[in-house]
Amino acid sequence: MTATYRKYILNFKQPSGTSRGILKTKETWFIILENNGKKGIGECGILRGLSADDRSDYKDTLRWTVDNIELGLEVLLQKLVEFPSIQFGLEMAFKSLNSENPFELFPSKYTKGEDSIAINGLIWMGSESFMKQQIKDKISDGFKCIKLKIGAIDFETELSLLKSIRKEFSSSDIELRVDANGAFMPDEALEKLKRLSDFDLHSIEQPIKQGQWQEMADLCEKTPLPIALDEELIGVFDVTKKKELLQTIKPQFIILKPSFVGGFSGSNEWIELSELQQIGWWFTSALESNVGLNAISQWTYKLQNPMFQGLGTGGLFTNNFDSPLLVKNGTLRYDSSIKWNFNL
Numbered sequence: 001m002t003a004t005y006r007k008y009i010l011n012f013k014q015p016s017g018t019s020r021g022i023l024k025t026k027e028t029w030f031i032i033l034e035n036n037g038k039k040g041i042g043e044c045g046i047l048r049g050l051s052a053d054d055r056s057d058y059k060d061t062l063r064w065t066v067d068n069i070e071l072g073l074e075v076l077l078q079k080l081v082e083f084p085s086i087q088f089g090l091e092m093a094f095k096s097l098n099s100e101n102p103f104e105l106f107p108s109k110y111t112k113g114e115d116s117i118a119i120n121g122l123i124w125m126g127s128e129s130f131m132k133q134q135i136k137d138k139i140s141d142g143f144k145c146i147k148l149k150i151g152a153i154d155f156e157t158e159l160s161l162l163k164s165i166r167k168e169f170s171s172s173d174i175e176l177r178v179d180a181n182g183a184f185m186p187d188e189a190l191e192k193l194k195r196l197s198d199f200d201l202h203s204i205e206q207p208i209k210q211g212q213w214q215e216m217a218d219l220c221e222k223t224p225l226p227i228a229l230d231e232e233l234i235g236v237f238d239v240t241k242k243k244e245l246l247q248t249i250k251p252q253f254i255i256l257k258p259s260f261v262g263g264f265s266g267s268n269e270w271i272e273l274s275e276l277q278q279i280g281w282w283f284t285s286a287l288e289s290n291v292g293l294n295a296i297s298q299w300t301y302k303l304q305n306p307m308f309q310g311l312g313t314g315g316l317f318t319n320n321f322d323s324p325l326l327v328k329n330g331t332l333r334y335d336s337s338i339k340w341n342f343n344l
Contacts, residue, residue, distance in 0.1 A: 079089070171200040214248075232257070264299055
């Protein structure tokens with residue numbers, strides 16, 4: 001078996017705003033395995049400034065990984081605990097290599113085009129008019145769940161946006177989620193959650209910055225609005241530490257990004273621990289290309305979680321790879337009549 005790696009820069013169609021700044025490009029890496037004429041492709045979806053493995057030795061670790069591919073998947077996963085995106089890329093590449101079709105990792109009704117995955121429509125931060133236009137577009141595109149990034153513009157403006165949606169659409173028409181990306185200060189967060197709860201929201205992601213376990217635990221205990229942990233899970237590698245985090249904070253939900261939490265196996269560990277405590281969960285992509293999104297969506301479908309998933313990010317880039325993934329009427333579908341065009 002031979003293994004190589006390659007860097008690829010994804011370009012956003014339009015700069016996308018978060019509370020951590022504006023994103024114009026997204027760096028990603030691919031691991032390509034070859035064995036007896038077969039090929040396996042895996043994506044290591046790192047997000048600079050956020051991923052736990054955003055380290056100066058990332059490229060060296062990728063090189064070491066492909067140079068030592070003969071160690072096998074299990075051994076490599078153990079040695080790469082602090083590099084969750086490389087773990088996921090490896091899992092994906094080995095699964096791809098061992099599949100009949102390198103892009104059909106988990107055959108199902110979804111990959112046959114007979115079923116779809118309900119997803120949320122993502123509203124990026126920006127001016128009030130820009131955000132309003134996005135909301136109108138998502139609703140007219142058939143989305144039944146909308147997720148707004150909040151925390152970068154004036155809070156009163158954000159509240160008025162939510163109010164304008166609720167004037168037209170009840171919670172039975174449109175499920176509303178918000179994602180603060182840790183933008184609130186601990187001493188103001190509860191009051192802001194109370195005001196947000198007026199709009200019958202499904203949940204808020206990461207209201208305060210990660211790492212403040214006691215403050216987050218207090219919030220989760222007192223909140224009028226369900227809280228979902230997102231960034232909080234990043235960099236928590238040890239199963240004992242994962243258990244301690246969930247038992248301490250007691251969130252209502254956790255959000256799993258396989259590139260951030262160690263792929264399929266890392267996500268499975270979080271799911272098992274959260275279900276023991278009746279904590280809900282769903283999946284979100286971490287701005288991977290269609291290659292990573294493809295793997296996440298197939299696996300997500302296999303787990304049959306009925307909630308809206310955060311998997312509608314494939315259309316954000318100008319230079320993504322042509323794939324069978326299709327967003328239609330607020331769902332992610334797999335149209336096998338569209339062929340893959342994976343050229344690096």
